Amino acid sequence: MSITEYRDRILERLQTSSSGIAREADDWLELAHSKAKIGELIWILNDNGTSADEKTRAIVMMNTVRNFSPVMRKLQPEIINALRGQIEAPNVGLRRSAISTLAAMKDEMVQELLLEDISSDKPEEEKLLPTASALAMLARDEKAVPSSVLRKIMMSPPNEESQIAAIRQMPSDPDVCEDLLSLMKDENVPLAAREMIPGMVSEADPLAFLNAATEMLNDSGEESELAPWLVKGMSHISAPEAAEAVDSAKKLVSKLRKRKKAPASFKSAASALLDNGNKPEQ
Amino acid sequence: MHEIPTNTTRNATGSGDFNEQTPVSAIVEFVDEIKEHPTGRGVDLVPLLSEGHPLYSERPANEVVKLRAYAMATLERTGLPDDAMPYVRESLESSFNPYSVAAAARAIRGTRHPEPELLELLLKSMFHVWQSDRPINFTSYRVEWPQINFSTSVTEIFQTLAHFGNDARDLLPALRLLASDPNKFSDATYACLTSCIAAIHQQSGNNSLDEKDFTVSTVQEHTQHHSTVKHWPPWNLSLEDQDGAKLQWGDFFGHKPSVIGFFYTRCGNPNKCTRTIFNLARIQEEVERRGLTGRVRVSAVSYDVQFDTPAALRSYGDARNFHFNNDYRMFRVSSGFEQLVEQMELEVSFVGKQVSSHRIELFVLDRSGEIVQSFVRLQSEPEIVADALASLI
Numbered sequence: 001m002s003i004t005e006y007r008d009r010i011l012e013r014l015q016t017s018s019s020g021i022a023r024e025a026d027d028w029l030e031l032a033h034s035k036a037k038i039g040e041l042i043w044i045l046n047d048n049g050t051s052a053d054e055k056t057r058a059i060v061m062m063n064t065v066r067n068f069s070p071v072m073r074k075l076q077p078e079i080i081n082a083l084r085g086q087i088e089a090p091n092v093g094l095r096r097s098a099i100s101t102l103a104a105m106k107d108e109m110v111q112e113l114l115l116e117d118i119s120s121d122k123p124e125e126e127k128l129l130p131t132a133s134a135l136a137m138l139a140r141d142e143k144a145v146p147s148s149v150l151r152k153i154m155m156s157p158p159n160e161e162s163q164i165a166a167i168r169q170m171p172s173d174p175d176v177c178e179d180l181l182s183l184m185k186d187e188n189v190p191l192a193a194r195e196m197i198p199g200m201v202s203e204a205d206p207l208a209f210l211n212a213a214t215e216m217l218n219d220s221g222e223e224s225e226l227a228p229w230l231v232k233g234m235s236h237i238s239a240p241e242a243a244e245a246v247d248s249a250k251k252l253v254s255k256l257r258k259r260k261k262a263p264a265s266f267k268s269a270a271s272a273l274l275d276n277g278n279k280p281e282q
Numbered sequence: 283m284h285e286i287p288t289n290t291t292r293n294a295t296g297s298g299d300f301n302e303q304t305p306v307s308a309i310v311e312f313v314d315e316i317k318e319h320p321t322g323r324g325v326d327l328v329p330l331l332s333e334g335h336p337l338y339s340e341r342p343a344n345e346v347v348k349l350r351a352y353a354m355a356t357l358e359r360t361g362l363p364d365d366a367m368p369y370v371r372e373s374l375e376s377s378f379n380p381y382s383v384a385a386a387a388r389a390i391r392g393t394r395h396p397e398p399e400l401l402e403l404l405l406k407s408m409f410h411v412w413q414s415d416r417p418i419n420f421t422s423y424r425v426e427w428p429q430i431n432f433s434t435s436v437t438e439i440f441q442t443l444a445h446f447g448n449d450a451r452d453l454l455p456a457l458r459l460l461a462s463d464p465n466k467f468s469d470a471t472y473a474c475l476t477s478c479i480a481a482i483h484q485q486s487g488n489n490s491l492d493e494k495d496f497t498v499s500t501v502q503e504h505t506q507h508h509s510t511v512k513h514w515p516p517w518n519l520s521l522e523d524q525d526g527a528k529l530q531w532g533d534f535f536g537h538k539p540s541v542i543g544f545f546y547t548r549c550g551n552p553n554k555c556t557r558t559i560f561n562l563a564r565i566q567e568e569v570e571r572r573g574l575t576g577r578v579r580v581s582a583v584s585y586d587v588q589f590d591t592p593a594a595l596r597s598y599g600d601a602r603n604f605h606f607n608n609d610y611r612m613f614r615v616s617s618g619f620e621q622l623v624e625q626m627e628l629e630v631s632f633v634g635k636q637v638s639s640h641r642i643e644l645f646v647l648d649r650s651g652e653i654v655q656s657f658v659r660l661q662s663e664p665e666i667v668a669d670a671l672a673s674l675i
Binding site: 035046073074075076077078080081082084085087107108109111112115142143144145146147148171173174175 | 340342343344345347348381413414415416417427428429432434465466467468469470471548550588589633634635636638
């Protein structure tokens, strides 16, 4: 079937779809193009007498039409003004909806408040959002969180989720490789955090990574949960100065994958490193 | 009110004492104090506009933008000193940040008769922020939201044009064209636009504007001579080019007239680094057109020493028509970039190793490696840079 035929079939299906869906689509289109209706949603957000649930619904409706609403683009300052008014709403759902919508717009005001919050020593329950959620929202703008703040959360996290989120956003900067490697070796750190580190560090500081990875493979062997990730990290290294260390690491991996207990995940990673992934060793 | 200050009444604690440790509250207090007693204090605010000020080191990018804009907006009250004008024009020409553009629009109200060209630039800057407009309030650094009354970057622009009335009369046709379709704006913004048109129309009548009414000087091209800077040129500074070749400053500079543009590949502003590299490519074309190939050098040096690997430099240059050969290269400084920042008086601030703010910076060096001309804050004209290079052969 050609692309044109496929497109025509989809269009036909859409046109003959149930009248209920079509009506709903019409409603959304009407909302997207109506200054009065978007104005009503803004009014709801600004009205002190309206319940948190109604306000949250208003934000959901705005988010639904935001990408194709010419009216919302024109009323952006009014919408942002109203949303900013809900950043500290006592209702968690409303607060989260307002913050995530503003964060998606890279709003400086919400970024400022979230950054202040995650940089503070407040207990998690007193923050606008849990640190992990705040980090995820701030991640929409790569300059929103300084690496010093990420580093502090990464090394002294309020909880595991925050640590994982901080590591995920940490730039692969040689200055933080030492800290990242110490977390990679630490078995008290959640695996979901540790398994990200080889891919980050192996290019930024290949020799330090190879040193740590071979030491861990020698100590814990091919059966450790992290072993496949260590091997995957090795396959990212292309720096000429690390060529000798890579060869030595490959010999170790080759030896480990021949062991009977080597898990499939380890063998697969080893194959990618040693056989370029297409010639698995028999 | 709105006078260019002639004297400086310094606060007991001037902005010169500020550094990366200074709390935001102290900086805001300093600006607020000037706001309260604005007469003749514009010059005290000018240092706060520079990205290179130590107070911006290690501050998040948003905070740098907001503090600079807060200081800039205050120039409306103090009067706009000539020294602040390059910063204002830079914001209008290259910023896409609504807060910065709004601050520049306000600052212009601190002068008596801006040049028509500046007002035209102001109107053009509207197109940078129109689709990302924000509620703005400069009454204090931190305001409670939601606000009942707020301006936006676009309404600040219209208010400034209205403020100058007759001086903005050349823009009436453009403003009327904008107003021809009310659906392009919210009701509040449209009302502001129509008031602006009415104010200009009312004040201008059939008056003709006399040349002598223009009292603010244009931005001067900054020319810096570094003969007094210690250890310049930095012959032994280690560089790495787009192919990973390692060399020293003296291997490339100080043999032929050269141009250096500063940039970094992660810059999110299409009017800054990406345009700087496109401009360098146009300078290369101009050099070739004039038959100067092989007699001059064109280079770009990254601010982002860690992220801008040789591969990143090459791909960034390739994508922007920058031609690579022995005379046309991109570099990162392997070590000692801080020294170069100091020696070339680069205006850039960092959070850790990440660039948080910078100006546009392009320098022309003679065959002995001395800086003979610099083009900063505003993008240079390739023909003018090529003229400068040609004059050095």
